[in-house]
Amino acid sequence: MPEGHTVHRIAADQNEWFSGQKIALLSPQGRFSTEADVLSGLRLKSVEAFGKHLFYVFTTNRIIHVHLGLYGKFRVHTNPPPEPRGAVRMRVIGSRKSFDLNGPNQCELIDSEKMEQIIQRLGPDPLRPDADPHDAWRKMSTSTKPIGAMLLDQAVIAGIGNIYRCEILFLLSINPQKPSNELNEGQFQAIWDLTCRLLEIGKINNRIVTTIDLSETAGDAMSAKSIRRSERLNIYKKPFCPKCGDYVYYWQLANRTVYSCDNCQQ
Numbered sequence: 717m718p719e720g721h722t723v724h725r726i727a728a729d730q731n732e733w734f735s736g737q738k739i740a741l742l743s744p745q746g747r748f749s750t751e752a753d754v755l756s757g758l759r760l761k762s763v764e765a766f767g768k769h770l771f772y773v774f775t776t777n778r779i780i781h782v783h784l785g786l787y788g789k790f791r792v793h794t795n796p797p798p799e800p801r802g803a804v805r806m807r808v809i810g811s812r813k814s815f816d817l818n819g820p821n822q823c824e825l826i827d828s829e830k831m832e833q834i835i836q837r838l839g840p841d842p843l844r845p846d847a848d849p850h851d852a853w854r855k856m857s858t859s860t861k862p863i864g865a866m867l868l869d870q871a872v873i874a875g876i877g878n879i880y881r882c883e884i885l886f887l888l889s890i891n892p893q894k895p896s897n898e899l900n901e902g903q904f905q906a907i908w909d910l911t912c913r914l915l916e917i918g919k920i921n922n923r924i925v926t927t928i929d930l931s932e933t934a935g936d937a938m939s940a941k942s943i944r945r946s947e948r949l950n951i952y953k954k955p956f957c958p959k960c961g962d963y964v965y966y967w968q969l970a971n972r973t974v975y976s977c978d979n980c981q982q
């Protein structure tokens with residue numbers, strides 16, 4: 717499933733290519749045809765990302781809400797777009813570029829009131845400048861759930877997925893099973909700061925890289941891109957801990973496989 721950095725990168729790219737334009741909208745697969753007829757020809761004001769949710773804001777208070785889920789995928793084309801491939805739920809055609817959306821978990825026509833409700837249910841999003849971590853700290857400091865489960869809960873922090881949760885807890889030497897309310901405020905602040913930093917690096921590079929020297933600036937895309945695929949992560953799906961060399965343990969936590977070193981993460 718795409719994590720928040722991917723969704724924010726998609727929004728940034730699509731804003732550049734489509735915002736401000738009157739766009740044509742189709743549903744080659746047919747499941748979004750009624751909505752496409754309503755929206756086609758309207759001006760797209762902006763594409764907004766909150767956590768793993770995308771909102772296409774049109775004039776006349778019409779908004780498309782998209783959640784990619786496990787199988788959702790975008791394909792971008794230079795116009796004219798090719799024949800639709802597979803079940804294309806939504807095809808958006810702008811002045812120079814177009815994109816297809818296949819297999820989203822959600823693709824629905826909503827209004828600004830519904831958009832606000834969806835955002836209200838989410839925790840702060842580290843990639844949004846208006847994010848307020850206080851809300852996340854309040855939830856974490858009052859829950860006995862494992863921190864590894866809390867980090868995947870989109871109502872606590874919006875945008876973290878399984879790879880980031882494993883990597884963040886490893887980098888901060890925190891065991892995923894540690895009860896969330898046993899963290900002190902300094903540890904929480906460290907989690908928040910690291911999450912902001914890693915997601916920003918992920919958005920810029922369009923990939924998850926956690927082995928980068930974090931003292932460098934997040935804008936240093938070259939150094940992250942030069943890291944080989946097999947060396948971009950520390951602990952996720954790794955057999956051995958890169959710090960102590962011991963076996964990495966893995967188990968199911970909040971329905972996803974978490975990876976952790978018993979020696980290094982207390």
Ligand SMILES: [Zn+2]
Binds near residue numbers: 958959977
């Ligand atoms: Zn270790």
